[in-house]
Amino acid sequence: MSVIELSLVSLWFVNMAEISSILKVKIPLLEFLQEEDDYFYFFARHQTDRYWSLRKREWTPKITSYMETVFTEFGLPQNIDDFRVHYRVSRNLFEIILREIYGSLLLNGYGPYNAIEPPQQLLVCLWYLSNMSSMRELAHIFNLSKSTVHAVVMRVLDALQELKPRVICWPNAERQKEISREVENICGLRGVVGFLDGTHIRLSSALNGERDFYNRKGFPSIQVQAVIDHQMKFTNIYAGWPGCVHDARVLRNSTLYTEAEAGNLVLVDHYILADSAYPLRNWLITPFKNLGNLTPQQVRFNKRLSSARQAVERAFGHLKGRFRRLQDIPLHSSTEICQMILAACILHNMCIFNDDEVEDYIMEEQLQDPNDCQCDNIYQNGHNGIVRRLQLVNSLN
Structure with missing residues (x-):
C-alpha cells in the first residue's frame, strides 16, 4: 500500500470497537491490511456515505423572513x-x-x-x-x-x-343578579346565574394507551366541565378527567360542587341550569325526564330550559370553531393538554370581552339539543332540588 492509503487507514480505524460493531465481525487490523485494495476503497466509500447520512445538518431550508415580510x-x-x-x-x-x-x-x-x-x-x-x-x-x-x-x-x-383570575372568574352577588335579570328577559326563568355542561376534547391517541380515555362515542378524549353566563363567557372551568367518566362524576369531584354545596357560590333563590345527566340540587336545576307522562307545564318548562341552555352549546361551538386545535390534540402529556384547554378558554373570553366576531367561528355541528342527553344521572336527586324545580314549574306564566 502507498503512504496515502496507510494514512487513510489510520484515519478510519482509530476506534476499532466502532469498526467491529459496524462490520458485525471482528477483523484484526493486520488481517484487514492484507485484503485487496478494492475492498478497502469500497469500505472507505461506504463509511463516507454513512457519515454524511447520519451527520446532523447545520442548516435546513426554511422560511427565513416571515416576521420581516x-x-x-x-x-x-x-x-x-x-x-x-x-x-x-x-x-x-x-x-x-x-x-x-x-x-x-x-x-x-x-x-x-x-x-x-x-x-x-x-x-x-x-x-x-x-x-x-x-x-x-x-x-x-x-x-x-x-x-x-x-x-x-x-x-x-x-x-x-x-390571566385566569381576571378573565375567568365566578360572578359576585351583584353580577349574579344582573345575569338573572338578563336570562329572565330571554326565557322567563327567574334566578338563573349560569349554565353548566361538559364537552369532550378529542385526543389523537389515548394517553399511555389507557382505555379509560375512550368515551361512549368511541374516540379518546379529555372531559371539560364549564359554567357560562348568558353572554357565553366562561365563569368556571374544570378539565382533566378521562373521556369515559360520567358528567355527574366529574361534577361531584370538582371544586364547583364542593363550594356550591357549602353555599359559597350561588345566591339564595338562584341556581345553575344543567341537562339531565346531572343530579338535581337546590342550586342546580335540570329538566324533567320525558317518559311520555309529562304534564303540559313540565313540557313547557323543559322547552324554556332547553332554549336558555343553547348558550353553553354555542360557547363550546365557538371555542372549538375558533381554536381548531381543540378538535384533535396530538400532545401526550395530560398537564400540557389541560394547559392548552384552559388557555383557549381564556382567549375565548377575551374574544367576547372585545367583541371579536364571535358568531363567525361557531361550529354548527357542535350545536345540539341540550336536553338530548345520551346518559342519565347516576346520583340521587336532592330533595331541595326537587322542591325548587316544582316551584319553578308552578311559577311559569
Whole structure:
C-alpha cells in the first residue's frame, strides 16, 4: 500500500470497537491490511456515505423572513382581514393579548442565537391553537426547530394562564343578579346565574394507551366541565378527567360542587341550569325526564330550559370553531393538554370581552339539543332540588 492509503487507514480505524460493531465481525487490523485494495476503497466509500447520512445538518431550508415580510404586510389596512383568517383573532385583539403577557415572554438569547421576541412567540402559539398545523410546519414557517416551537407554545400557554383570575372568574352577588335579570328577559326563568355542561376534547391517541380515555362515542378524549353566563363567557372551568367518566362524576369531584354545596357560590333563590345527566340540587336545576307522562307545564318548562341552555352549546361551538386545535390534540402529556384547554378558554373570553366576531367561528355541528342527553344521572336527586324545580314549574306564566 502507498503512504496515502496507510494514512487513510489510520484515519478510519482509530476506534476499532466502532469498526467491529459496524462490520458485525471482528477483523484484526493486520488481517484487514492484507485484503485487496478494492475492498478497502469500497469500505472507505461506504463509511463516507454513512457519515454524511447520519451527520446532523447545520442548516435546513426554511422560511427565513416571515416576521420581516409577511407579518409586516399584515399590518397594512388592506391586509387586516388576512391576519384574522390565519390567526383567528383580529389584529387589534392580538395587540391587546400581547400587552397583557409581554413581560412573561421576554427572554435572553443564549450563545450565537437571538432571543425570540414576544410578538413572534404569540404568533406561533396562536397559529398552533387556531389551525391543525403540526409543529414541524410551524418550525418551517417561523424558521425555528420543532423543539423550540414546542417550548414557545408552552411558554405562551403558561403566560396566558396568569390571566385566569381576571378573565375567568365566578360572578359576585351583584353580577349574579344582573345575569338573572338578563336570562329572565330571554326565557322567563327567574334566578338563573349560569349554565353548566361538559364537552369532550378529542385526543389523537389515548394517553399511555389507557382505555379509560375512550368515551361512549368511541374516540379518546379529555372531559371539560364549564359554567357560562348568558353572554357565553366562561365563569368556571374544570378539565382533566378521562373521556369515559360520567358528567355527574366529574361534577361531584370538582371544586364547583364542593363550594356550591357549602353555599359559597350561588345566591339564595338562584341556581345553575344543567341537562339531565346531572343530579338535581337546590342550586342546580335540570329538566324533567320525558317518559311520555309529562304534564303540559313540565313540557313547557323543559322547552324554556332547553332554549336558555343553547348558550353553553354555542360557547363550546365557538371555542372549538375558533381554536381548531381543540378538535384533535396530538400532545401526550395530560398537564400540557389541560394547559392548552384552559388557555383557549381564556382567549375565548377575551374574544367576547372585545367583541371579536364571535358568531363567525361557531361550529354548527357542535350545536345540539341540550336536553338530548345520551346518559342519565347516576346520583340521587336532592330533595331541595326537587322542591325548587316544582316551584319553578308552578311559577311559569
